[in-house]
Amino acid sequence: MTPSTPTLSVKDLRVGSPFNELLHGISFEIAAGERVGLIGESGSGKSLTATSVMGLLPETLMATGTINLNGIDADLLTASERRLNRLRGNTMAMVFQEPMTALNPLMRVGAQVAEIMMVHRTERGRRQARQRAVELLARVKLPNPAEAALAFPHQLSGGQRQRVMLAMALANDPQLLLCDEPTTALDVTVQAEVLKLIGDLVTDRGTALLLITHDIAVVAEVCQRVLVMYQGDIVEDGPVGRVLTAPQHPYTRKLIAASDLSSVDDRGRLHTMSMPVIATPPAAASSPRPSQADAAAAPILLPHRAAHQRLEQGGPPVIFNEVAGAGAIRVRGLSRQYRRRGGGLFAPAPIVHGLREVSFDVAEGQRFGIVGESGSGKSTLMRILCALDQPTSGAVDVLGQSIGGASERQLRDFRSQVQIVFQDPMGSLDPRMKVRDIVAEPLHHVGRAEAQARVEAQLAAVGLDADVMHRHPHQFSGGQRQRISIARALITRPRVLVADEAVSALDVSVRAQVLNLLADLVDEYQLTLVFVSHDLGVIRHLCDTVAVISDGRIVECGPTASVYDRPLHPYTRQLVSATPSMDELARRVIA
Amino acid sequence: MTASEPQAGSATKPRPAPRRTPPERAGGGATLWAGLALIGLVVLAAVVSAFWTPFDPEGVFPDSILLSPGAEHLFGTDSFGRDVFSSILRGAQISLLVGTVAVGLAAVLGVPFGIVAGMNPGRLDQFMMRGNDISLAFPALLLAIIFGAIFGAGTVTAMVALGIGTAPAFALIARSGTMQIMSREYVQAARASGKSGLFIGMRHVLPNISGMLIVQASVSFGIAVLAEAALSYLGLGTPPPTPSWGRMLQDAQGYLFIEPLLIVWPGIAIAIAVLGFNLLGDGLRDRFDPKMQVKR
Numbered sequence: 001m002t003p004s005t006p007t008l009s010v011k012d013l014r015v016g017s018p019f020n021e022l023l024h025g026i027s028f029e030i031a032a033g034e035r036v037g038l039i040g041e042s043g044s045g046k047s048l049t050a051t052s053v054m055g056l057l058p059e060t061l062m063a064t065g066t067i068n069l070n071g072i073d074a075d076l077l078t079a080s081e082r083r084l085n086r087l088r089g090n091t092m093a094m095v096f097q098e099p100m101t102a103l104n105p106l107m108r109v110g111a112q113v114a115e116i117m118m119v120h121r122t123e124r125g126r127r128q129a130r131q132r133a134v135e136l137l138a139r140v141k142l143p144n145p146a147e148a149a150l151a152f153p154h155q156l157s158g159g160q161r162q163r164v165m166l167a168m169a170l171a172n173d174p175q176l177l178l179c180d181e182p183t184t185a186l187d188v189t190v191q192a193e194v195l196k197l198i199g200d201l202v203t204d205r206g207t208a209l210l211l212i213t214h215d216i217a218v219v220a221e222v223c224q225r226v227l228v229m230y231q232g233d234i235v236e237d238g239p240v241g242r243v244l245t246a247p248q249h250p251y252t253r254k255l256i257a258a259s260d261l262s263s264v265d266d267r268g269r270l271h272t273m274s275m276p277v278i279a280t281p282p283a284a285a286s287s288p289r290p291s292q293a294d295a296a297a298a299p300i301l302l303p304h305r306a307a308h309q310r311l312e313q314g315g316p317p318v319i320f321n322e323v324a325g326a327g328a329i330r331v332r333g334l335s336r337q338y339r340r341r342g343g344g345l346f347a348p349a350p351i352v353h354g355l356r357e358v359s360f361d362v363a364e365g366q367r368f369g370i371v372g373e374s375g376s377g378k379s380t381l382m383r384i385l386c387a388l389d390q391p392t393s394g395a396v397d398v399l400g401q402s403i404g405g406a407s408e409r410q411l412r413d414f415r416s417q418v419q420i421v422f423q424d425p426m427g428s429l430d431p432r433m434k435v436r437d438i439v440a441e442p443l444h445h446v447g448r449a450e451a452q453a454r455v456e457a458q459l460a461a462v463g464l465d466a467d468v469m470h471r472h473p474h475q476f477s478g479g480q481r482q483r484i485s486i487a488r489a490l491i492t493r494p495r496v497l498v499a500d501e502a503v504s505a506l507d508v509s510v511r512a513q514v515l516n517l518l519a520d521l522v523d524e525y526q527l528t529l530v531f532v533s534h535d536l537g538v539i540r541h542l543c544d545t546v547a548v549i550s551d552g553r554i555v556e557c558g559p560t561a562s563v564y565d566r567p568l569h570p571y572t573r574q575l576v577s578a579t580p581s582m583d584e585l586a587r588r589v590i591a
Numbered sequence: 592m593t594a595s596e597p598q599a600g601s602a603t604k605p606r607p608a609p610r611r612t613p614p615e616r617a618g619g620g621a622t623l624w625a626g627l628a629l630i631g632l633v634v635l636a637a638v639v640s641a642f643w644t645p646f647d648p649e650g651v652f653p654d655s656i657l658l659s660p661g662a663e664h665l666f667g668t669d670s671f672g673r674d675v676f677s678s679i680l681r682g683a684q685i686s687l688l689v690g691t692v693a694v695g696l697a698a699v700l701g702v703p704f705g706i707v708a709g710m711n712p713g714r715l716d717q718f719m720m721r722g723n724d725i726s727l728a729f730p731a732l733l734l735a736i737i738f739g740a741i742f743g744a745g746t747v748t749a750m751v752a753l754g755i756g757t758a759p760a761f762a763l764i765a766r767s768g769t770m771q772i773m774s775r776e777y778v779q780a781a782r783a784s785g786k787s788g789l790f791i792g793m794r795h796v797l798p799n800i801s802g803m804l805i806v807q808a809s810v811s812f813g814i815a816v817l818a819e820a821a822l823s824y825l826g827l828g829t830p831p832p833t834p835s836w837g838r839m840l841q842d843a844q845g846y847l848f849i850e851p852l853l854i855v856w857p858g859i860a861i862a863i864a865v866l867g868f869n870l871l872g873d874g875l876r877d878r879f880d881p882k883m884q885v886k887r
Contacts, residue, residue, distance in 0.1 A: 415784055441780075442785070442786075
């Protein structure tokens with residue numbers, strides 16, 4: 001093979017159902033050893049591109065065009081299933097988003113890695129294959145590879161499982177590695193490690209990489225070249241550094257602007273992408289929101305400014321963000337333990353510490369962010385603040401209502417004062433109810449006509465037309481569903497709004513819109529906001545104070561800018577460096 | 592879940608693509624329609640026989656004993672000289688009546704029981720479900736025989752016994768569905784806005800588990816029809832002279848070698864009814880279940 005032949009060449013690929021075309025004739029090439037990122041929002045056709053290359057398109061879709069892999073005489077689109085089976089996992093390999101579902105839960109991971117080599121007969125005997133599997137697991141930097149090979153998938157962490165997937169994908173030294181959102185399901189600190197590993201492995205072996213993601217930061221971390229997809233077309237193709245700093249296509253420009261949570265326009269709002277789907281919320285037309293710095297200085301809105309503190313290793317418990325007088329939320333020595341099901345069949349259920357000795361205050365009108373990775377206890381904390389869960393020990397007061405041991409009757413007023421917005425815009429709306437009933441649900445003892453009027457007004461406030469009332473949730477996009485969730489939470493005019501990863505499941509462009517909306521509404525209704533997220537960028541934009549939670553403890557808390565610029569705790573430092581801002585990214589790519 | 596677009600659904604989301612593509616609509620369709628057709632046949636027989644049958648199925652006609660099938664008597668006559676075709680038509684009434692009442696009673700008893708258990712995890716759930724397990728271990732048919740012995744055999748006894756005997760299965764399904772729904776965020780949101788358990792059960796849980804319950808009802812209906820036939824065969828079901836497929840089988844047994852066709856007709860009728868409800872259940876399962884599955 002000549003060095004000039006590209007490893008993968010896709011020409012005029014069109015994919016569509018009988019009703020509409022989803023990919024409109026895309027063409028691109030990947031040279032040997034080149035690392036290419038494919039970026040786009042959900043529905044742009046990026047995953048469809050990858051499944052076409054692997055020959056895994058669903059039977060209901062038709063594809064035309066040609067896909068050629070270097071050294072393979074056949075067109076992958078028309079090749080027989082048998083031929084493709086020999087190529088898949090051998091000449092080209094794929095890593096999926098969710099490693100738990102991509103691994104066989106009943107097979108030891110070493111055996112699964114070995115199987116790949118047995119199937120393609122790249123290793124003769126079972127013994128050799130197993131031995132090679134251990135070597136591969138060492139290559140993907142799993143600690144104790146020999147022991148890890150004997151583990152079952154559920155005994156490994158998400159990051160470790162994704163490393164196993166990588167070992168499987170690279171077992172037969174493929175020419176081409178496809179990764180579909182390989183780190184989306186992972187925590188930020190783990191994500192950085194796995195990305196670095198992918199980058200190193202493909203560079204070492206000269207494997208061509210096609211990395212599919214919605215996250216510009218991921219592309220900047222690993223890739224040399226980036227393809228931007230928009231509605232089934234590739235709209236931009238260029239070196240990462242150039243696309244990041246000087247995007248040509250208007251869509252790319254907007255995508256990058258919307259991804260950048262540190263840059264705001266002159267009204268302190270995030271740059272959004274013009275999506276003519278929804279009416280402009282009237283809140284946007286009101287007076288411009290003061291920028292973060294002004295808000296922190298404004299004496300009426302925020303009389304309280306948090307002290308920047310950290311938890312010392314083995315030191316005494318700290319009361320973070322202590323508010324003199326009555327704050328909105330007051331938490332002292334909060335612990336929550338669970339009995340986890342499982343362990344052995346007859347072993348006693350192990351106790352899990354969800355939260356340990358957490359103490360903090362939130363002042364009225366404060367925007368309090370809680371950052372943590374999965375399993376850190378942030379969701380438990382949020383559930384307790386909303387009285388959906390009870391503390392094991394410690395005192396929790398929200399708006400003067402003690403939550404520990406309170407009966408539902410005592411909580412009646414509290415329920416209308418504290419509302420919640422969830423992460424998953426699909427799961428948080430009852431699919432069998434109409435929008436009108438969903439939004440009106442928190443209202444108690446309100447007449448039909450009044451409820452109708454209030455729902456209408458609330459929908460308008462979140463930027464939805466009144467005619468959506470008679471529709472069911474599945475007829476809306478993710479961003480619109482999240483607006484409906486927000487409308488439901490605000491219809492009782494609560495004083496405290498708790499948001500659990502409220503924008504994490506949304507596309508970048510929609511995320512910016514929803515964040516702007518939330519910020520506007522928090523101002524307009526003078527809410528105390530508690531925003532729980534794993535995404536530091538989002539918290540930095542929205543919140544004035546941030547608490548970093550790790551392993552059931554708050555390890556650091558302080559004014560957002562101060563925590564981000566001068567992190568005190570090593571864990572915070574790790575988090576901050578794992579999520580660079582756009583400027584930082586551009587600097588890294590160019591350097 | 593309503594996000595039940597096919598695999599490529601994520602790619603079609605932003606466009607107003609048609610929600611149902613033809614291949615999807617075809618899923619389970621044939622089974623569903625076959626089941627509905629068979630059940631339609633049984634229902635038609637029951638309705639028609641309420642107003643008209645070719646001959647009176649409830650009498651004794653010494654002139655026409657054990658005639659072979661012919662132009663006048665389509666399926667022949669039995670040992671009392673009754674027209675078998677008429678008896679089959681009229682027998683559909685009892686089968687449907689017993690099935691409807693038994694399944695209705697089972698649902699009314701079992702579904703609220705299961706929902707309450709599923710909504711109150713912990714001691715109450717454990718207590719209720721262990722009780723449910725005990726009644727589940729008790730065959731409905733055996734219960735009907737015991738009831739028959741205590742309260743006297745009859746259609747009502749059979750219906751009540753079958754209903755009580757089938758209820759634990761409904762409770763089990765309602766509970767597992769409820770537990771799935773209770774973990775959804777919309778239920779959390781409802782709780783966070785202070786909605787009562789009754790409201791959550793009625794507005795959120797019941798509509799979202801209705802799919803599985805309908806499937807269960809259809810399958811149970813088939814079982815109830817079969818059980819009614821068995822009870823009547825044992826003489827514990829519908830008393831004479833009201834025609835019942837099960838008792839027709841018993842009557843025909845004595846003439847097995849004289850007129851073997853007599854045993855075939857009610858057998859076919861029972862098979863059609865049971866098969867119809869089972870096919871309907873399978874078809875409905877294909878239609879409903881993908882949406883009931885928990886999202887990955």
